[in-house]
Amino acid sequence: MSERPILEVEDLKMYFPVKSTGVIRRTVGHVQAVDGVSFQVEKGQALGLVGESGCGKSTTGRLVTRLNKPTSGAIRFEGDDISDISPRKLKPLRREIQMIFQDPYTSLNPRHTVGSIIGAPLAIHDVVPKNKILPRVQELLEIVGLNPEHYNRYPNEFSGGQRQRIGIARSLTLQPKLLVADEPVSALDVSIQAQVINLLQQLQREFDISFLFIAHDLAVVRHFCPEVAVMYLGKIVEIADRDTIYGHAHHPYTQALLSAVPDVKQAEVGGRRERIRLQGDVPSPINPPSGCRFRTRCPMAQEICARVEPPLMQIGPRHKVACHFAGELGQSPTRPVTTSVLGVDDQGSPAGTSPATPVPTGPGYDQQWFDLSSQQVISA
Amino acid sequence: MSDQKTPGSSRVGLGKRGASAPATGSGSGSFLEVRDLKVHFPTADGLVKATDGLSYTVERGKTLGIVGESGSGKSVSSSAIMGLHRGTRAQVSGEILLEGTDLLRLSNEEMRRARGKDVAMIFQDPLSAMHPYYTVGNQIAEAYLVHNDVSKKAARARTIEMLDRVGIPQPDRRVDDYPHQFSGGMRQRAMIAMGLINDPGLLIADEPTTALDVTVQAQILDLLQDLQREFNSGIIITHDLGVVAEMADDVLVMYAGRAVEIGTTNQIMTKPEMPYTWGLLASVPDLAGDPEEQLVPIKGNPPSLLDPPPGCAFSPRCRFKEHVSGDLCTTQLPELTSAAGATHVKRCHLTDSSVLKQEQPA
Numbered sequence: 001m002s003e004r005p006i007l008e009v010e011d012l013k014m015y016f017p018v019k020s021t022g023v024i025r026r027t028v029g030h031v032q033a034v035d036g037v038s039f040q041v042e043k044g045q046a047l048g049l050v051g052e053s054g055c056g057k058s059t060t061g062r063l064v065t066r067l068n069k070p071t072s073g074a075i076r077f078e079g080d081d082i083s084d085i086s087p088r089k090l091k092p093l094r095r096e097i098q099m100i101f102q103d104p105y106t107s108l109n110p111r112h113t114v115g116s117i118i119g120a121p122l123a124i125h126d127v128v129p130k131n132k133i134l135p136r137v138q139e140l141l142e143i144v145g146l147n148p149e150h151y152n153r154y155p156n157e158f159s160g161g162q163r164q165r166i167g168i169a170r171s172l173t174l175q176p177k178l179l180v181a182d183e184p185v186s187a188l189d190v191s192i193q194a195q196v197i198n199l200l201q202q203l204q205r206e207f208d209i210s211f212l213f214i215a216h217d218l219a220v221v222r223h224f225c226p227e228v229a230v231m232y233l234g235k236i237v238e239i240a241d242r243d244t245i246y247g248h249a250h251h252p253y254t255q256a257l258l259s260a261v262p263d264v265k266q267a268e269v270g271g272r273r274e275r276i277r278l279q280g281d282v283p284s285p286i287n288p289p290s291g292c293r294f295r296t297r298c299p300m301a302q303e304i305c306a307r308v309e310p311p312l313m314q315i316g317p318r319h320k321v322a323c324h325f326a327g328e329l330g331q332s333p334t335r336p337v338t339t340s341v342l343g344v345d346d347q348g349s350p351a352g353t354s355p356a357t358p359v360p361t362g363p364g365y366d367q368q369w370f371d372l373s374s375q376q377v378i379s380a
Numbered sequence: 381m382s383d384q385k386t387p388g389s390s391r392v393g394l395g396k397r398g399a400s401a402p403a404t405g406s407g408s409g410s411f412l413e414v415r416d417l418k419v420h421f422p423t424a425d426g427l428v429k430a431t432d433g434l435s436y437t438v439e440r441g442k443t444l445g446i447v448g449e450s451g452s453g454k455s456v457s458s459s460a461i462m463g464l465h466r467g468t469r470a471q472v473s474g475e476i477l478l479e480g481t482d483l484l485r486l487s488n489e490e491m492r493r494a495r496g497k498d499v500a501m502i503f504q505d506p507l508s509a510m511h512p513y514y515t516v517g518n519q520i521a522e523a524y525l526v527h528n529d530v531s532k533k534a535a536r537a538r539t540i541e542m543l544d545r546v547g548i549p550q551p552d553r554r555v556d557d558y559p560h561q562f563s564g565g566m567r568q569r570a571m572i573a574m575g576l577i578n579d580p581g582l583l584i585a586d587e588p589t590t591a592l593d594v595t596v597q598a599q600i601l602d603l604l605q606d607l608q609r610e611f612n613s614g615i616i617i618t619h620d621l622g623v624v625a626e627m628a629d630d631v632l633v634m635y636a637g638r639a640v641e642i643g644t645t646n647q648i649m650t651k652p653e654m655p656y657t658w659g660l661l662a663s664v665p666d667l668a669g670d671p672e673e674q675l676v677p678i679k680g681n682p683p684s685l686l687d688p689p690p691g692c693a694f695s696p697r698c699r700f701k702e703h704v705s706g707d708l709c710t711t712q713l714p715e716l717t718s719a720a721g722a723t724h725v726k727r728c729h730l731t732d733s734s735v736l737k738q739e740q741p742a
Binding site for chain 2: 052162189190192194195197201216218219220242246256257258259261262263277278281
């Protein structure tokens with residue numbers, strides 16, 4: 001924590017307009033794809049973003065790489081806000097932040113050779129003379145474990161795993177400081193997934209790259225990221241270090257996600273464990289539920305959940321959760337834990353008293369946090 | 381397909397079975413027996429042996445999980461059971477015995493009557509498996525009308541009943557919706573309703589949850605497990621070892637068109653005897669082990685089915701082949717031999733599988 005984080009995202013929002021059909025395409029609503037997301041990525045570290053499809057994790061990744069311009073909020077890369085910079089200033093930024101895409105079949109141009117795909121960033125950014133591009137391309141192919149002699153081949157001559165390696169080589173060409181990996185292994189076969197994960201870990205150590213690792217596979221994220229944020233319908237509902245998320249999750253959605261993963265180890269105990277069963281599907285982000293967005297599927301939702309949105313409170317040294325009834329699995333409190341923080345009564349109506357404790361909403365972790373058992377702010 | 385003539389349609393009583401699944405002869409041997417199934421595709425580049433000599437049985441009331449990577453032949457072999465290669469250039473041979481009747485020897489008309497009634501299939505992507513122009517209810521009812529001489533009204537009532545059983549809320553209203561009005565999980569539920577509407581004896585689920593999110597996947601797995609008690613036998617095809625661990629009684633591991641290991645789920649998941657199965661288990665991160673521990677990947681890529689490696693197809697990627705004397709692995713295809721106990725067979729030259737256990741991942 002001593003060093004400045006390489007990436008700091010604060011209250012990031014991305015609303016995509018929904019247009020009506022017809023000649024005059026009025027904006028009739030907004031898809032709130034990302035709605036007030038804050039997090040930090042430390043230098044050389046990896047933050048995992050997990051959630052179901054439509055939760056906004058990929059949009060967050062595209063905002064960080066500035067493939068989309070956010071509606072509001074700040075994205076500070078090495079301290080400078082990049083959320084609103086001009087296209088001209090974006091170009092040097094592309095050298096620092098690169099992206100690995102999910103689908104190795106559609107993210108490589110089929111009519112370009114591997115050499116020109118990997119070498120294109122070098123030519124565009126004019127970093128090495130033209131005659132030096134090929135040696136650099138071959139070096140990169142070697143790094144990602146492909147035959148350097150294959151620079152003249154086309155993507156269709158490679159298997160899925162090899163193509164993903166080409167995508168990784170392309171993202172490494174400019175020696176970026178931050179890599180946004182959007183589901184980098186989910187399109188690959190299981191035996192190939194481990195190869196690519198190991199490659200990414202090796203690159204991370206070797207080149208000191210920071211990762212924003214977006215995935216829906218909780219086991220892969222656990223393996224890759226020391227810090228994990230769980231998203232639901234455009235918001236982070238829980239963010240913590242790995243041991244806390246996987247061992248002491250306090251948000252019912254995180255708990256449900258974890259218990260939904262079918263596990264190989266189940267065969268040993270013969271059969272399936274009890275799950276927290278979530279009803280129904282993720283609601284539409286055009287018209288999200290009031291209050292807590294998870295309440296429509298939450299097994300312990302009460303009146304307060306519909307009225308007041310739970311703040312993302314820090315409840316441990318490296319643990320934030322957004323839930324009125326935050327607690328470990330099976331030990332959730334019967335009374336909302338957020339009343340003193342929000343200044344409301346148990347049903348969520350204003351209690352007249354001013355909020356007792358201010359909630360820090362910054363992207364990082366504070367030295368002080370709200371202790372759930374004592375309902376007090378304590379410091380480290 | 382091979383133009384085999386049917387041996388007299390009278391003994392094929394398949395399509396005429398009553399709507400209720402017969403529970404006669406409980407425990408009397410295998411329900412489905414596949415013997416030496418070969419599915420070969422002639423292509424411009426040569427013969428692709430997508431499935432090459434596959435044999436397995438599914439016991440009555442049990443569920444078999446078929447695991448393998450893309451291109452291992454797991455889907456191709458199962459669509460052969462449904463007779464989906466008929467009328468294509470695929471060369472299918474072997475025997476597929478469903479309650480003693482060889483499905484490969486049925487005429488097209490007999491197969492049409494059996495398809496959906498005796499064997500039904502659920503596909504991976506419910507959006508592309510449904511017709512976008514017809515309502516969900518229409519498509520499900522169609523499957524019922526094909527096999528039953530009933531009125532449209534009765535079929536509709538039966539459809540609503542099925543939608544209710546697979547957990548679609550307000551089934552009497554949703555029956556008139558189009559597929560795009562359903563969410564991914566609901567579409568898969570509707571597919572399951574379509575598959576089960578004729579009470580098939582065998583249900584084949586081809587990657588039923590791959591396209592779904594984890595929480596929805598959990599719902600569908602719960603539903604399938606509830607329904608498992610109602611239909612006779614099942615085959616679940618998946619690449620997700622976790623899904624198999626939860627759903628299947630027995631597991632068949634496929635590699636390059638062949639079975640490489642068959643055993644009970646517990647045997648396969650805890651005591652794999654074949655290096656490929658071992659490698660699959662070692663390369664998947666799980667939610668329990670040490671997160672800092674390096675994954676053990678299987679090196680290399682799956683082989684081309686046009687030109688499979690000589691000997692054991694897995695030998696180029698196998699990390700244990702030096703434990704086998706000589707060049708046996710690269711010259712001779714190992715037979716499926718008993719590994720540990722009668723129910724557990726493997727296709728591997730490795731005689732002393734304790735080397736696998738020494739490197740057993742935690």
